[in-house]
Amino acid sequence: MRSGRGIAAVLCALAVLLLGACGTQVAGRGADVSATATGPVPWTLAEPSRVTAARLGADRRTVSIDADVPSGERPCVRDFKARDTDAEYGSVPGTVHVQVTFESPSGDRRSGCTKERTATARLRLPEPLGTRQLVIDDHTVFTTDGAELPALRLCGELGCTPPATGCTPDSYEQALKAIDAPEHTYRDAEHCDGKWLVLDFSWRTGPACGDDTADPACTSRxxxxxxxxxxxxxxxPIARGSAEGCTDVHRVEPAFPTTLCGPLPALAPSLHPTYSPTATATP
Incomplete structure (x- = not known):
């Protein structure tokens, strides 16, 4: 009798273990998780870290979009797709808005999804793209203008049609962006002939103060x-320097015209101890 009861107890214990294991698997599926050595990791909705390219099919309606997505030893991406959101959120003239999404456990480093790879999503637009701009995830823009189709041209920070290079304020702003000038930069002097340009600029280093303050700390630059x-x-950008005349630029580009750089004074570390109302600020 005792041995029979012992066998029955063992069988009951095994049944409990098996049921418990089955319960864990079902719970895992219900919570939509990815198993790891240290426990389950949930899958969540995400967007690509970067969209790298877009191409048009021969029908001018099928769009292929390349983007960087998480990668690792275990599966890191599922349901990678692109969808046209104009019907849902409303269209903007001259543009087609597309959202690229996927599911991934990469938000938790336990998933091992710490690398990246390129994935491609495709969708068919309701009508040919034509001359409209393709806006992906609200911040990456492609255009057919000047593009070598089927590849679309990626637009920059100044849009798809940046200001033409020249001796204009918009053009100078493009130059400042090209060198990643600090925010709220002031253009102090421009020497330009349409082909070559010298920009002297400065930025404040003191606390945020009104322009009418007498505190030198508020106007130092x-x-x-x-x-x-x-x-x-x-x-x-081809050269940077603070020396008088053409010394700095001629080391790099001897063709830079002396008429532009010759009259340049030496540039002091602090150009303007006080605010100059003639300087033009970058927003």
Whole structure:
């Protein structure tokens, strides 16, 4: 009798273990998780870290979108797709808005999804793209204008049609973006002939104060000088320096015209101890 009861107890214990294991698997599926050595990791909705390219099919309606997505030893991406959101949120003239999404456990480092790979999503637009811009996830824009189809052209920070290189304020703003100038930069002097450009600019280093303050700490600035050459994409930085005349730029580009750089004074680290109302601020 005792041995029979012992056998029955063992069988009951095994049954409990098996049922418990089955319960864990079902619970895992219900919670939509990915199993790891340290426990389950939930899958969540995500967007690509970067969209790298877009292409049009021969029908001019099928769009292929390349994007960087998480990667690792275990599965890191599922349900990777692109969808046209204009019907849902309303269309904007001249544009087609597309959202690229996927599910991934990469938000938890236990998933092992710490690398990236390129994935491609495809969708068919309701009608040909034509001359409209393709806006992906609200911040990456492609255009057919000037593109080598089927590849679309990726637009930059200044949009798909940046200002033409020249001696204009918009053009100078493009030059400042090209060198990643600090926010709220002030252009102090421009020397330009349409093909070559010198920009002297400065930015405040003190606390946030009104322009009418007498506190020197509120009006102190640091300055910088860059030299540029005009290219199809806009002003391209070619040299940086603070020396008098052409010394800094001629080390890099002897063709830079002396008429622009010759009269340059030496640039002090602090250009303007007080606010200059003639300087133009970058928003």
């Amino acid at each position: 640091l300055g910088d000088r860059w030299f540029f050459r005009a290219e199809k994409s806009g002003w391209k």
